[in-house]
Amino acid sequence: MTSRNLAYLSNYSIYSAMALYTIAFFAHAIEVSFSVKTTEVDDKTSFDFSRTEKSGRIGTAMMILGFIFLFAGVILRGASAHRVPWGNMYEFSITGALAFSGAYLFALAKYKLRWLGLPVSIAVLLTLGTAITVLYRPSAPLVPALKSTWLAIHVSAAIISGGVFLLANTIAATYLILDRMEERGGRSEWAKKLPTLEVLDQLSYRLVAFVFPLWTFAVIAGAIWAESAWGRYWGWDPKETWAFITWVAYAAYLHARVTVGWRGRKAAWLCLFAGSTFLFNYIYVNIYGTGLHTYSGL
């Protein structure tokens, strides 16, 4: 098959994945909103999970199918260009969305997290939508500076870390919303299904602690690559600087939890802050930044 056909096939896979994530989004939305409608008069059983169990399952099935199609899309994109699919911002975005939904499925298998499907499917849809409309570039070979095994290693580590960081952020944001609700007199009906604050708090910490070493590795792999491509392992290029800032922010978060004992609201805010330095690096520095990391044409 020619490169161009592979690239088209990749695009179709991405579109299909978007359709599946849209269905998943509605399924999760139905699950969340209809489980609250009460048929009973009794106050204590005012919401009924079993009514929407099916809808939730459909949502999960669609999330899995969407992941498979997205995975195919990323692989085909790489095949069409004969390289790893991490050459420009379009490709970073689709791979990032893949890592994010992969992190969700992984967490779903370990914890009871189905409720997260709603924010995750929205975030994936937005990312893919932006990618394919604004950031899309035709499939092309890499410039020589990007030709390195370290590209595969460094970028995959960074993208996976990013996916998990953003998942932790989603959970921390949920924490803050629910926290505010409880403070104002109790959760809304739909939110009663969601886990307790304590579980959310632990979960976002667990995720960060789990990927922090991977992020450290991503930064170091980047330094090794920079050393072999540009002759210095650290040059305070904007991208490097912000990777360092993200690293410091998450280190502060871990210390705040472990050694100072921050929990709950303060920790959630710190987690959100750290995650936003990551996003800032990705969006702002890629688009407006200058420096060696910014290759023309996004």
Next chain:
Amino acid sequence: MEILRWIWRQLTSMRTALILLMMLGLASIPGSIFPQRNQNPMKVTDFVTHNPTLAHWLDKIQIFDVYSSPWFSAIYILLFISLIGCVLPRSIEHVKAIGKKPPLTPKFLDRMEGFAQLDRPTSGALDTAQLWFKKNRFRVRREAGSISAEKGYSRETGNLLFHLSLVLLLLAVAAGGLFGSKGEAILNVGDRFINTPTSYDNISFAKFQGEGDMAPFSLRVLDFKASYDPTTNAPTDYVLKVAAANPIGSKEVLKTIKVNSPLTYGSTKVYLQANGYSPVVAVRDKSGKLVFEGAVTFLPQDANLTSIGAIKLPDMVPQIGMVASFLPTADRSPKRGAFSAFPEVLDPRLLVSVWMGNLGLDSGVPQSVYRVDTSKMQRIGLKALGLGQIYNFGEGTLTFEGYKSWVNLQIVDDPGKIYALVGAILAILGLLISLFTRQRRIWIKVDDRVEIAGLAKNGVPGLDEELSSLRQALEKDER
């Protein structure tokens, strides 16, 4: 003395270290917003011309040299001292504790996590428990009626390893700034390069580095090949072949240098950084005597390597200067005039405008080798030459004999690099050990009943499972 000790205690507290770490993060932000002299001096000049007053004040606080500024270094050094003062005592403590037994069983177990009682004590309960602890690789302290067991000691080991590695990393980065050198040299294919300061176009030495410390090698540029994608014109590969001798004068070995794979001699590395074309020209005076012959380095202006350069002939009377462009694949459009349509040499053209007068070379102001100062000159000719053509500009002739590729080599000596790498690898290792080891203690006490309880550091999960496993072992024994 008291004050000094107080300061030391404050400085080496973990809170201070963390604040310093956060400050280092914050301090690095301005450098990503404002242009930096060591990265992009042109942009700094631009900024200064557009915002002169603002730039004046920003420059006072080294905003254009953030990462080498005193205030940035101050945070860095304080963090370094703090980290050492914080981690070293803990490491010594930790090493001392290696052979030690876990602490005594506390008096009241019922205040601990997962407290449970088993009725009907059996005489063998402690033995059973000890066996279970051994099987699960706990460190055990057995007293008369109790056992105190601990596991996950390596968490602290990993933790300390991580923090000590950070110290090594900081040291290595500092060493890179104090030792070593960094320079660039432009070489045409066929040129020879000897690693001494005079062979460089520019070179800078770190504080404690002398010329004598340079690696004694020489290179001969044999061939340079750039490949391009025929549809997008984007480069796909650069391959540089050199004959290298280390030390100078020894037998030459064939080496290949590519963008991501430098040539390495100890802590010195040779990187392929940029490339372009040098047209080969010959200039004769009116009498036909050869005034100049050789390759002149031209500077690429766009992705298709449209290049500009200057041919200066200060020895001709009057002096002659040529402002020239080299087009590897010549094309022409009404809008842009002559330009290059492809970066490889398919249809080369040399465009020259010839100037006569005073080149201004003896004015004392250093001049770019790529430009001619035409303020005291007058133009006497204009011509586009194909390969092999000769142009008679009145005062003499110019022959476009050919072209060569040039490469820009960056040669960096950073002795701290390897330590930085070792530090980084150990840091990850330590981090993995400390984040994935669960540290917990479990106690068992036997008198008229059996009590068990545990304590998990940082509330890590899994303690309940372990306690119930121990309990099952004890209950099986009862039956």
